[in-house]
Amino acid sequence: MAILEVRDLKKSFGGLEVFAGVNISIEKDQIYGIIGTNGAGKTTLFNIICGVLRADQGSVLFNGEDISKKPTHKIAELGIGRCFQTVMPFKSMTPLENVRVARATAGKKNKEREKFSIDEIMEITNLTDKMHIKTQELSLPDKKNVEIARALACNPEIILFDEVSCGLSGEEIYSRMELMKKLSKMGITVVVVEHIMLFIKEICDQVSVLHSGKVICSGTPQEVARDAGVIEAYLGGKSNENIGS
Amino acid sequence: MNLKKWVVSGVIAFILYMLFLRLTDAGFIANFIAYISLFVIAGQGWNLLGGYIGEISFGHAVFFGIGAYTVGLPVGYKLDINLLLLVLLGALMAGIFALIISYPLLRVQGFPFLVGTYGLGVVIRSIVVVTPALFATRGIFISTYSKNFTYPLIIGFAIAVVIFVQWLVNQDLGLRFKAVRDVPTAARMIGINIYKTKASAFVIGAMLTGLAGGLFALYGGFVNPSACFGDNTSIFILLGPYIGGIGSVLGALFGSTIVIILQEVARSVITVNGGHYLMVGALLVVVMMLSKEGIYPGIVKLVKKIKNAYQKRQGE
Known part of the structure; x- marks a missing residue:
């Protein structure tokens, strides 16, 4: 079974048709x-x-659930975790706090799927040395790493x-x-x-x-x-x- | 500063105040510190929503008033209930009211929220003013505790509230507040329910402001609509954190202290009725021009700058 399925998705913004029946x-x-x-x-x-x-028509199924x-x-x-095109870390927080808050919310709900501890997340995203610096002071690549770390902390399936x-x-x-x-x-x-x-x-x-x-x-x-x-x-x-x- | 240091600092501050109270026999300055502390408590409550969530409320006097009237009304109706219990009940009532009103109010954000909270303040004050059962404009006199008990009580609560807020904003719930303020879309994407998070800040903040209102009733021994539900009360509650540093516990603490001191100094210097607002307004303009984030973050930045410049010079 597909983990994620998009069925006959239709979406328009005013007169601009973005999707005319997308299936993935x-x-x-x-x-x-x-x-x-x-x-x-x-x-x-x-x-x-x-x-x-919201789509105008069609459905999105995750593990078979609409x-x-x-x-x-x-x-x-x-x-479902996500990293954004325009980086959106919680800038007033440190990378560690970004990860902590994600672990305490979606991460807590998905505890049974936990693959990485917070320390491991920091390590694989190269943030261990910077975890106590305010995110707004970090470089763009590090901010992107914070987003990845935050998404991982949610214990996502995808x-x-x-x-x-x-x-x-x-x-x-x-x-x-x-x-x-x-x-x-x-x-x-x-x-x-x-x-x-x-x-x-x-x-x-x-x-x-x-x-x-x-x-x-x-x-x-x-x-x-x-x-x-x-x-x-x-x-x-x-x-x-x-x-x- | 970690929480342990906050607690130690709080205990030292309380001991120093008690010594001062004893030495001055609860004189003007001891009284004034207690008065400032009321706005410190209310300001910390406002800051939870305004500073940590980013929704500016212009009607926090409503919660202040509910706290004050929860103490005042039973006294007015000659019910023999412990005043301290009523102060705590006032905080609870303010929280319950905030919870109820949060449902419609928190559906909007930004300027509409500000206008909504202002409107709420106007409505509630008007209701109190025209309702004889609430003693209308007459107000209620409260035979309160002695100064030697009331002042330390207020200071103790103020210290406890500052420590509590500092603790709270570093807990998971506090981090959720900041996440919602920083990037609501990303906050949703990590499983944060925006409405519930805002409502939590609103309710906890309202309870703290209600606590300040209840203590105000004990402090002044009198409650009436203009002192408790007035626009001025809302303004001075929000000005402290705004001038001191929005979204910062120390900023709100300094700001509330500065605003109330300045207000009283201005009142004694400018004798024209309401003229003291000129000075407070001027301060707000100057602060916003020099440091939009407020006095405390401005000072922190300046110190950091000087430190960096000094270190650079040492290196050369």
Whole structure:
């Protein structure tokens, strides 16, 4: 059974139709990539999954349960974690407090799924040395790490990463790729929205391509890279095996 | 500063006050410190919502008044109930009222919330003023305890409240308050129920403000609508934390102290009726121009800057 399923999702903002029947099915323990051009609705899809936005039609199933009408905090309690495109750490708190508050809320509800202690979370996100510094004083990569740490502290079954590599150096991107692989191996399903195709090709088991309100292609990164519709959407028809790499 | 240091500092402050009270025979300054402490308590209550959640209330006099009238009304009706019990009951009543009113009020945020709380203050004061059963504008005289008991009681409660708030904001609930203030969307995404969290801060804050109101009734021996439910009371409750440093326990403590001292100094200097507000208003303008975060965070930043500059110079 799919851990997360989006069925016939439709969403419009006024006259702008963002989704015209999107279907995505994500299996457990996968690293699943979602790509698309700017404005394709990748972040909107995450917002709908998390209950930040409501779909006009369609449903979102998490472990078979329809969560499309649930409030965001209940969805988080079920085991869906998220890292935002624009970093949103709790800036007045230290990284340790960011993690503590997450562990005390959704993390407490999902105690049976706990894979990392707070110390381990700090270590794998490279925050051990900075855990007592106010988050607002940290660099962008560290703030992104705080978000990842906070999401892990919720003991999630699945984490949605929204352009987590944005603004990072090659080395930092690589360390995040390794972290995602590690999380997947530990039984946490990872969903990634990314612009960097190399990132997607390197770590994803399955990829869906959003374009013009629909999923135009789903498959392995290699299958997607060869798909004529994807090439058309990305490159206007010029075939290229190494899209974006 | 860890909690142990806060407790030790609190105990020392209480002992010093007791010595001072004994030496001065409960004179003007001892009285004035007790009066300031009332606003310290109320200000800490306001700060839980205004500073730690980020919702500015302009009607906290309602909770102050409920606390004061919970002490005053049984006395007015000649019911023989222990006054200390009534003070605690006043805090509880303010909390219950906050819980009830939180449902409609906390559905809105930002400016509408501010206007809503102001409106609540106007409505409740108007009800008290026109209701004979609440002694309307006549007010109620309370034969209270002696100064030697009331003043230390107020100081003790003020110290306990400051320590309690400092403890609370570092607990999981306090961290939830800050999370909701910092990024509500991210707070939801870690399982925080925004309404419940705001309501918790609102209710606990109202209880503290209600406690201040109950103690005010003991302190002054008199309650009436304008002193307890008046706009001025709301303004002075919120000005302390605002000027001192919103979202900071020490900031609220310093701010409430500075505002009340300045108010009394201005009252003695500017004899025109209501003229002392000019000085308080000017202070607010100056503070907002120099340090938008308030006096205490401004001082902390300045000290840090000087320290860094000194260390840099030493390094050279």
